[in-house]
Amino acid sequence: MRLAGSHPQGDPKTAPRVAVVGGGLAGLAAAVATVDGGAQVTLYERGPRLGGATWSFQRNGRWFDNGQHVFMRCCTEYRAFLDRLDVADQVTEQSRMSVAVMRPGRRPARIFRTGAPVPLHLARSLLGYNPLSVADRLRAIRTALALRRLDPDDPATDEVSFGEWLRARGESDRAIAGMWDLICLPTVNLRANDASLSLAVKVFRTGLLDKADAGDLGWTRVPLGVLHGDAAARVITAQGGDVQMQAHVEAVGDGPSLMVDGKRVETDAVIVAVPHDAVDGLLPPGTVPGQSELADLGISPIVNVHFVFDHPIMGVPFTAALDSPVQFVFDRTDAANWTEAGSAESDRGEQVVAVSQSAAFDEIGSRPAELIERYRSALEDLFPLAAGANVIDAVVTREHRATFAGRPGTQRLRPGPATAVDGLFLAGAWTDTGWPATMEGAIRSGNLAARLALNHCRDMAVSVPDPSSDGFPKPRVRSEPSTTEQERMSA
Structure with a gap:
């Protein structure tokens, strides 16, 4: 063609x-x-x-993205690309970074920034981040300040893993899984234990620590x-x-x-x-x-499991998850119901959600039915409304070779x-x-x-x-x- x-x-x-x-x-x-x-x-x-x-496909009258992607305000050339394509009006950008963090049976936590200058813009969020102990929260602030002093272009930072560096600073396994991996996984497509310190420094410095508004998130409202x-x-x-x-x-x-x-x-x-x-x-x-x-x-895979529920189960555009098989969940209802006339809210009362799993080495070989059952159950643990919802449709997408593996x-x-x-x-x-x-x-x-x-x-x-x-x-x-x-x- x-x-x-x-x-x-x-x-x-x-x-x-x-x-x-x-x-x-x-x-x-x-x-x-x-x-x-x-x-x-x-x-x-x-x-x-x-x-x-970043491709999309239609199934049963709805659009699905092969994978879920967000961007930050610091992604200046990507945002300029959207401007050049005249599609910047088809994305949503936060005025201030805020990420909900769900846990089964617990009140949601949140990672956010205030209007304070760097590095104080994250202090309130870190001090109140209840998935971690008070000691872990205070240590996380010191670790963030140490990250600001590292140079991602220094070859020495590429010789060790992010997890190794975090542990050398006294970060606990709970802190690594409960906070540092929440950012490392979707950006490097590896967990901190496997990711190059150099790439992690780039993510945290450019995305969170060099400019106060750099980490404000954006996402598409269309396929x-x-x-x-x-x-x-x-x-x-x-x-x-x-x-x-x-x-x-x-x-x-x-x-x-x-x-x-x-x-x-x-x-x-x-x-x-x-x-x-x-x-x-x-x-x-x-x-x-x-x-x-x-x-x-090397390669690092990504797996997505898409669900169409007969009524809404989540009230935020996306959320991270802890103590769950789920990593991130996105509400993709508007994009799923997109037409050439423009984005349209579903008039069927349904909600389309996508579970996105980075570094999905364990999941990539599983049968679709297994993945659908596993993550349907996990969503019920995270969102009580999911337990009473019917699944109208479900589909699994996989990127076996999604990214290179940013290891040391x-x-x-x-x-x-x-x-x-x-x-x-x-x-x-x-x-x-x-x-x-x-x-x-x-x-x-x-x-x-x-x-x-x-x-x-x-x-x-x-x-x-x-x-x-x-x-x-x-x-x-x-x-x-x-x-x-x-x-x-x-x-």
């Missing part, structure tokens, strides 16, 4: 040609940025949907596929770009060039935005520093955007963005790769063509990024 634009920004005979391989968030960001930069862009997506891990994939495709094609679905890119090589469904495609720049474990099979050996070790980044030692495995092939660049949340595998990291990587690709095309436009190359400048192959690209990358 092909979605071709009809209104190019510039003359297609002179506009640089940029190919983007992969239609996840990183690829979408790269394609939008390059088409905005005046390039003639073709986006190749192997699957039937755009959006990568994620509508928010990202559909909106990005409109922007790309409206400016003359070409979106090719179910296109099999078999190889990317010198030139740069691509083999797409058995045909060679010449282009001026290529941005490869595919998962890390697909790179080695797509590129020539030695194209990416440490290419043979990319598989060592992975920082050195994450390559930058430049490669050994001139005009070939990388994008993806797994690249060296400084962020965990989040939507913000994916967008940042796509934007950076786009800037480098556009700069490359401008440089090539003043190059003298080699007469033997049919008008194409002769490709330059190098083992390290050029000084110019290193400067651009650092900028």
